[in-house]
Amino acid sequence: MDEQPKDAQAERAAMEQLQAQLKSIFKNLPHEVPLILFTQPGKNDLFSAACRFLVRGVREATPKVTLREYDLKHPMAKKMGVNRAPTLLLDPERYKVRWLGAPIGEEARTFVEAVLMMGNRSSGLSQESLKVLKNMSSPREVKIFVSPSCPYCPQQAVNALKAAVERPDLISLEIIDIQANPDLAEQYSAQSVPQTYANDVLVAQGAQAEELFLLSLDKMEQQTIFIPDSDAQEVEADLVIIGGGPAGLTAGIYAARSGLISVIIERGALGGQVATTPVVENYPGLTQVGGKTLVDLMATHALQYANIFQGEEVMDIRPGDPITVLTSRRRFLAKAVLLATGASYRHLGAPGESRLSGHGVSYCSTCDGPLFKGKKVIIAGGGNSAVTEALHLHNIGVQVTIVHRRDSLRAQEHLTKNISANKIPVVFDTEIKEIRGKDRVEDVLLYNVKTKETKPMKVDGVFVAIGYTPAVDLAKKLGIELTPEGYIKRDSRHRTNIPGIYSAGDVEGGYKQIVTATGQGAEAALAIFEDLVNPYWKSKHATA
């Protein structure tokens, strides 16, 4: 009998405390925040009642919040484009923000933040977020699915609120409570919260940091790394690394840990070729990892040490002391430059090749060979790499045939002897005219250049080994010596023939693997550090 009054007393005390807190939070709110609530008897009555209760509590704390309530059948609902109950519009004259459901439970925090932002007419977005928002030119209709019991939801909802308050001309926001709107949750497959859609495209799952939320909104897909933009026209560094692939990112980590101020410049996506690799299965320590996940791990690690300038292409390098590196956006002055610009596999250009890439068409037998064990594949090419890859596939139990457009292989003698010794079939004078298959490779059309005959061949995979195109344009422009195969020629310490310019990774040729590229990046960074401490080229010039 005694329990109830005590509970009631405690509840009253808690309410009074909450009221006092709200009063102090909303004290001096400069602007009014008009709210409009649409309800419909018999439809989500509990949520409508909760909405009224919450708004009443806030109104008791500040006279700046006003409330009008309409039935969903009232013409006002049509005018405001509202067709669900309850729906709460927040300062609809100024902002496009609405709540579908009630801001209860964890969401009450979001509601308080919304009133504060609107009452102050200030989003509180960080400078970095404002820069991202400034880049966005087309509107985003944002929908965030939340639930009152989700502790992560307010973070994401507040991110979106900030954007909607900052740019009402661009960003509209619906915060959708999945408990009051299970049909919408079902329609959008929002089974976990928070989930964010922009223009009906899923752009984020889970709560994000503010800058990542805005970047995801800008790019219209979930972003996992935020690299601050820099306005600086001139950047000084000990080492400028060109290329944000595995070699460049690793060099950034090693150089900075040696005490060198390092920057990494990347023209495209961080991670280089790895960013486009679906699965990596040969990176030590990670049995199986998505290429993008591996890139995120490496880039996040590198960001702890080096500044990354993404989306900037290096156009020119001018040797000297300092060396000047010119990008599409600014100028870097450095004591040393590392070329980690990578290489890319040459493509056949046959119909079906790009569509079936990753679905039976592969450019890397070391990477994808094990998937074809016991299956039938062809290797396109006739040089050292095609023959080496054919032997590798044969050794791991793949039934491999070499298809070559000339009448003899152009590989080293011991390799071609190995092909005969292992009875690996070779089809000469033949080109791949087309790679066919619905969802994965089913067969290839082979064209004999001598007999002019075309015939199909059933295969499970096509390995293309017709060479690589190293990214050596900058190196050539600089007068850096290349190997006969067209890669950068360097000494055992990754020095090129131009003092202060080094190389690492696929651009040097050799085994083109992530683990070798990271190893070379580390080696080059350590060699650069040692050379900067004890400049070899200066002593070389002094004795010359």
Ligand SMILES: Cc1cc2nc3c(=O)[nH]c(=O)nc-3n(C[C@H](O)[C@H](O)[C@H](O)COP(=O)(O)OP(=O)(O)OC[C@H]3O[C@@H](n4cnc5c(N)ncnc54)[C@H](O)[C@@H]3O)c2cc1C
């Ligand atoms: C489809 C595919 C699957 C693969 N699978 C595997 C695998 O499973 N395991 C494995 O070990 N290896 C795999 N590889 C090979 C591996 O990805 C490469 O060996 C590795 O990425 C090489 O690293 P890198 O840093 O030397 O060069 P890259 O990864 O090529 O990176 C070079 C970077 O330099 C940038 N760049 C070039 N020029 C400029 C410029 N002027 N200004 C600014 N930036 C510039 C490029 O945009 C690029 O991002 C695969 C490759 C491909 C294409």
